Amino acid sequence: MSVIDHLVAGPEVRGVVADDQRLTGDDTGAMAIEEAPRPSMTRLLHPHVEQRPGGVPVTTPVYQTSTYELPRTPEAAHIASAVAPSGYYTRYGSPNNAEAEAMLAGLDGAERALLLGSGMAAVSAALLSNVRAGARVVAQTNHYTAALTLLRDVLPSFGVDVALVPQESLQDAVDDSVDVVYAETPVNPAMVLTDLAAVRSAAPRALLVVDNTFATPYNTRPLDLGADLVVQSATKYLNGHSDVTAGVVTGRAELIDRAWETARVLGPTCHPFEAWLLARGLRTFPLRMARHNASGHAVAEALAAHPRVAAVHYPGLPTHPQHDLARRQMSGFGGMLAFTVESPEAALSVLQHTTLARNAVSLGGTETLITHPASLIFAHGGTADTVDAALLRVSVGLEEPEDIIADLTQALDHR
Numbered sequence: 001m002s003v004i005d006h007l008v009a010g011p012e013v014r015g016v017v018a019d020d021q022r023l024t025g026d027d028t029g030a031m032a033i034e035e036a037p038r039p040s041m042t043r044l045l046h047p048h049v050e051q052r053p054g055g056v057p058v059t060t061p062v063y064q065t066s067t068y069e070l071p072r073t074p075e076a077a078h079i080a081s082a083v084a085p086s087g088y089y090t091r092y093g094s095p096n097n098a099e100a101e102a103m104l105a106g107l108d109g110a111e112r113a114l115l116l117g118s119g120m121a122a123v124s125a126a127l128l129s130n131v132r133a134g135a136r137v138v139a140q141t142n143h144y145t146a147a148l149t150l151l152r153d154v155l156p157s158f159g160v161d162v163a164l165v166p167q168e169s170l171q172d173a174v175d176d177s178v179d180v181v182y183a184e185t186p187v188n189p190a191m192v193l194t195d196l197a198a199v200r201s202a203a204p205r206a207l208l209v210v211d212n213t214f215a216t217p218y219n220t221r222p223l224d225l226g227a228d229l230v231v232q233s234a235t236k237y238l239n240g241h242s243d244v245t246a247g248v249v250t251g252r253a254e255l256i257d258r259a260w261e262t263a264r265v266l267g268p269t270c271h272p273f274e275a276w277l278l279a280r281g282l283r284t285f286p287l288r289m290a291r292h293n294a295s296g297h298a299v300a301e302a303l304a305a306h307p308r309v310a311a312v313h314y315p316g317l318p319t320h321p322q323h324d325l326a327r328r329q330m331s332g333f334g335g336m337l338a339f340t341v342e343s344p345e346a347a348l349s350v351l352q353h354t355t356l357a358r359n360a361v362s363l364g365g366t367e368t369l370i371t372h373p374a375s376l377i378f379a380h381g382g383t384a385d386t387v388d389a390a391l392l393r394v395s396v397g398l399e400e401p402e403d404i405i406a407d408l409t410q411a412l413d414h415r
């Protein structure tokens with residue numbers, strides 16, 4: 001039998017050996033192996049490489065390690081007891097998370113940032129670190145679906161008193177007897193705004209938590225408007241390339257440290273490679289956002305001019321019912337928009353016929369995405385009352401705006 005035959009026959013065929021092993025035949029023709037020295041496991045596990053090569057890397061390497069060798073001195077206990085140590089254990093933090101957190105805190109004008117494994121991890125850490133049984137929370141009737149489930153189902157199951165009120169009148173439903181106010185602006189997917197300054201002045205002492213995923217710090221800076229904590233899905237514009245799932249909480253150091261403690265216990269870590277990718281994406285964040293703003297506006301105007309579009313929901317259009325608020329609260333209007341056509345069937349037909357805009361959830365990436373939220377909202381306990389079945393949501397990407405407009409136009413004309 002040739003060596004090739006042995007290899008093809010698989011590992012149970014004994015006698016296939018490396019070049020440095022010798023085959024010997026006995027009287028019966030059977031093979032015996034004279035053992036060569038085995039490679040050392042110890043040497044494989046502890047290779048002698050210089051940890052600090054001559055030059056300093058221009059970009060931060062990926063610290064793809066789950067743990068760090070500690071000094072054999074009392075310093076180890078200091079590292080272990082620190083908040084978000086970046087070189088102790090990766091559930092606690094990592095140099096890659098620390099780098100992205102420094103960038104994210106800077107974008108929001110925050111004292112500190114906490115990077116986590118998803119936007120929902122950020123929402124959960126921000127809320128769970130600030131409520132206990134008996135606490136009073138006021139939030140909107142319409143929120144990103146998983147946040148709504150947390151507010152409507154999960155928090156009340158722990159004895160938290162949550163009131164959901166219409167978004168436009170959130171400021172009328174809060175006062176200083178409320179412990180936490182949770183707002184999302186513009187809201188996913190209907191593009192309704194919350195007046196953050198008005199909410200702040202209606203409840204000066206409540207903890208105000210704002211989901212700023214759609215606006216991003218490029219267009220709205222909630223901390224400057226009085227928010228205490230900002231949460232964002234970094235999966236979206238912050239990373240911007242549809243290849244990372246992450247989330248961030250920003251705010252005062254004491255609040256971020258408390259959110260970190262909650263996340264340390266619950267465990268929704270952002271892994272080093274994801275943090276590294278996010279830091280990479282963030283380097284072009286302002287460039288991308290300028291283009292998203294310009295293209296979003298252009299697409300919104302083109303849709304508004306199309307005879308088959310009943311309404312365009314884009315805060316930058318004068319027809320948006322809260323356009324004045326948008327001009328006060330936003331410095332740009334972003335790349336997210338929704339539009340309604342004459343019927344749910346017409347909406348599904350448009351969805352069928354786009355070719356550039358891809359039918360996928362998520363948003364804020366380089367590519368244009370379109371979704372029909374009403375078809376998807378029932379999946380995890382969503383309700384129909386907040387989403388119009390004739391509405392389509394578009395995340396306007398970085399393609400040439402005329403190509404995006406041509407694609408949506410031909411899909412609208414198709415019927």
Ligand SMILES: Cc1ncc(COP(=O)(O)O)c(C=O)c1O
Pocket residue numbers: 118119120121123144147184188211213214232233234235245246247362
């Ligand atoms: C406004 C908003 N907040 C939070 C999230 C949750 O983010 P993630 O999917 O990264 O957990 C999303 C996701 O789409 C969102 O749109």
